[in-house]
Amino acid sequence: MTQARLLDAAVDSLVELGWAGTTTTVVAERAGVSRGAQLHHYPTKATLVMAAVEHLADRRAAEIRAEAASLPAGAQRVDRVIDMLAAVFTGPLYAAALEVWVAARTDPELRTALVPVEARVGRELHRLTVELLGADERRPGVRESVQATLDLMRGLGVANLLSDDAARRTALLREWKRHLADVIRD
Template structure:
């Protein structure tokens, strides 16, 4: 799976073939075909792997977050790092493929729903947000959508300075909205 992710990041969907992944993983073509007879099966397994890895990455990075007034900005920065990292880039390749490949779409759409719910839940938890308050659920979702968009903007150029400034401003708005 790591070879598949690395191939997606380096070569994109079009360049990620079962042969290339087998070579990168250091396994024979026969072994690869035994476990994943088709590209679709390999990619579907990769979708599941990437989903679990993305959630694990958020949980792992969350252990180093500060408490107190700097927490919101730190949570946003951590989420932005996830959305500018290699797992996010690999996921984007799969989203692109899912747009036109029904087999990949059938695997990606339900998994992304699970990842979306878990990302939202983790963000609520990390921010200490009270979703029973009006507008809080929407503010958390706006945050996740903003960060995903900033991750997309970072694909073509280094957008770090602009992203940091936007997230610092959004952290102030979010703190006010959440009542932090």
């Protein structure tokens, strides 16, 4: 699939070269797709990157779902879900998404296009997390704790951008797992 190859190449380019280094020419070359075919599917960097962000979110969700099947029931479940989320948010796919969000902050056209995508991706990740945790959001504080978990992950992703933050993160998440388990089971 030409489109899938272009989107994978765009994501890989964002991971390796960042926003500035990602051009439609570079992506077409990496994908082994002709400039003509690339321009046919994604005429601008903005359309290409937008599609790549959605593709990226789908890849992240698929990664999480793939592991979900092997989750234990009971007390260890919260621990495993947190570890899975932390792996995703400190991995290359989150760094690629961050490249696009930061670029969109000062690019009005990209920003307008990205806001609804970000909202949809955020909602889906929230729903997936609730489902994996087996949390009941009708109980007081549960919804906010799931949201805080995902915002904490975003922050841990930023803290891991430039250097390996694993030791600090592990100690911090040990406490977080305990807190979240208390809130969910309360």
